Amino acid sequence: MSQNPYMPQLATIIEAFDETPDIKTFRVVLQDETAMRAFCFEPGQVAQLSVFGTGESTFVICSPPTRMEYLQFSVMRVGELTHRLHTLKEGDPVGLRGPLGNHFDYRAMRGKDIIFVGGGLGLAPLRTLLLFMLDNRPDYGKITLIYGGRTTEHLCFKDELREWAERGDMRVELTVDNPDKGWAHRVGVVPAVLAELGVSPENAVAVTCGPPIMIRFTIQALEQLGFKDEQIVTTLERRMKCGVGLCGRCNIGEKFVCVDGPVFTQAQLKGLPQEF
């Protein structure tokens, strides 16, 4: 592998499928099989995907390190690079730089109850940690997932949601803002569900990710339930370019989201200049 941190490794898309109308999931493997076998990452870490000629963007590796047949990325179509990515298909080459950034402190979460609170594509980073925990199920206490979207159409990983709900060793609560006919789950925004369920902060950690507005109200709801700042974990998103703490743009004070993040506890966030 190159010593040059800007040099991506070549990878191939082995599977690409739609999650929602504007989210597509890509499964990729490194072209160099030895490098793929040696590829090591922790849940929550991100990678840069390149489409040469268009550019690079940062995405969380949403498959867990316990399942290394491929690396999975779920990508919402918002900008130049993601539009281009969405045109790619199985067999197409991409570049991959990573893993980058910090990760969820899953060691500190051992023995605790875990509450995942996600909205929309915010389930992607939660998925990597959730699957990692399910693959190491005895290490963790009760696992709850509260997940919502604008409509049923906007929910990601639908097959897995069903699978998780049927597992019996975790609880899944789904909610949408605007239900279709036949929606058998909750209606309303995620923070409201959280309050309704009255989740206990006792020996628990809440991990939340979603649109900024959802995160804000989720954190408020968690605080009202008695969760302390150290018990609330979230991820930040920033425009990133280099991914290795050099290009400057993702700084919050002297911290860089690409290196010191993307995972932060609420306690850490409170110690930063408020510029998110």
Next chain:
Amino acid sequence: MVARFLADEAVAAQAAAWAQDYRLLAPVREGQAVVYRPWAPDMHPFLGRPPSSSAKQALLPQTEDLLTYTYRKDHTDLTRTEVFLAEPLPPEPTLVLGCRPCDARGRKLLDRVFLERGVKDPLYAAKRANTFFITLACERMENTCFCHWTGGGPTSEEGSDVMLFAVSGGFVARALTKTGEKLAAALPEATPSALQELEAKLASPVEPGPVPDLRAAPERFLALFDDLDFWTDQSARCLSCGVCTYLCPTCSCFNITDENFGLKGKRLRTWDTCMSALYTLEGSGHNPRVSRAHRLRNRVGHKFCYHPREFPAPDGARQPEVSCTGCGRCIKSCPVAVDIRRIVLDILEKGENK
């Protein structure tokens, strides 16, 4: 180490001699500006004024290739493509002639980012190991100069390989590094009278103005962080252009973009500026630094708060290490005369009671 002498009339010939071994960048006058240009036989290096742009371009060019790529179609199945990547070529050894001490000191601050923060930047490192500075000591401080705030001065040696001191008829040259000695070796020894003149000059240095105590700057900046009225007033005049950051010897932020030409192309690294709204604009449309006030706050904060917090000065230091060498280009060339010194003084004053 013997002091050498570079006569005024020998500058061009000596520059030509150095240009045999190095990519030589020397300042020339062009219209109102003084800009660094690669050596050309008809060039007349101009050392009379500090260059308009900083010498950082020798280490961090305005654009450079990070990689090149080529797509190749599979002839048996045209829907399939392969891609091949290539790393950029190693840099040429470079010699910068006629920068000022504030520029040379900028090297250390660029090192902080590209070599010491975490991941080593190989492109920068290669240039850094192969770029040398022949610095001209300043004889005065202009209205925009404030190197003495940042631990420097008109004759600071830090970051330079050879220092030139203006005396009658030319410059006394003092080598400061091994490479500097090699560079200066071709020059004749300085005469006793030239050395005497230099002694006399150095004995009565420029008297700079008072220096504020910057140790409180990080804390007071943070105290004022959420006072958006303060930042709105400070930035009322800012045009959000890139003059300050692009001319700065220490600003190091960059952008990465791809340029595609058919089946080939390159990934470029380009200077970027935190004064631009696009710098932090996210794909979703969210922008954490949505106004000029937010962006100016980041530029000042980075230099006088975040940097000293990231690289704390040793205990008992009289001043923190700031990410600024006081060259004053951001003041001198700002179209609307934004004065970073004034902003820092206002932070020190108004942040005290916050």
Next chain:
Amino acid sequence: MAETDRSENERVARLRATVVRELPNVDFVLGYARGFDPLHATPITVRNEQDAERLIFDATCVENLATSLYGLRGKRMGLVVKGCDSRSVVQLLQEKLVDRENLVIFGLPCDGVLDLAKVRVRTDIAEVRGAEFTGEEVRLLLPDGEKVLPRRDVLADKCLRCRYPNPVVYNHMIGAERTPQGEEDAYADLESFEKLSAQERFDFWKRQMSRCIRCYACRNACPLCVCKHVCLADSRDPHWLSAEANLQEKWLFQVMHALHLAGRCTECGECQRSCPMGIPILLLKRKMNRELKEIFNYEAGVDPEAVPPLHTFQMEEDKIKDRGQLW
């Protein structure tokens, strides 16, 4: 103290008083204060009486504050303008890019502003300690004594040909109206430039543009550049310009800038003044303006009711002979 000086001091006092009177009606007033040295003014936001005491007005007040208008659209604000600056306001009003009712304009008839580049050619001002503008003289206090420059030698070119020293749009006119001194613009600079061969002109621009650092001060200082971050210089989709610092990209931007300003540019000169590399880009805009003047007999930023010629069309244009084969 010279007579003119006294009246100018009184004028600044009147400006301050008028601004203070209007403060309750606006969020703030954008005016000039002294910058980092006696030859520099810098814009300030005036929010209270104390701020108003910092207001100045003299030959150093070069910036065109109308540049900030579009970005601050929606605020109720006051604005200090010279005659030339007021033309930018007119143009913005024509294009409905600002709302007149949100603006309180303090118009200051103007005797011309300095071109610091011209001052620098004549004397070293890097350590200037003081400056006085009396009558036809500029007196500079320098470390090695006083230097007197004839005012006309150091005025901006636009002032030498200014026919609008008095603001054309204002709420308060502060100071006596000036008699326009400028001659009819004969575009002498363009005339002599265009005597060069195409190759010579191209070589000139290649040399000039090669120093461009793509800081876009020219764009951001332009009161009429309102595309903000959808500017073609930054757009990736469509991808007009590469990020490479080569001549072609730099040149293409300037050409597009000039074309976008055809019939809109009031030649306030902020693009050129703002360029840290001293590239004479106003010449490109003057070229467009001369053509517009010739073809449409139009001058930008004079009449708020006028429609800029490239914002409309007529079936028959006086000076455009189409080939009659369009239909």
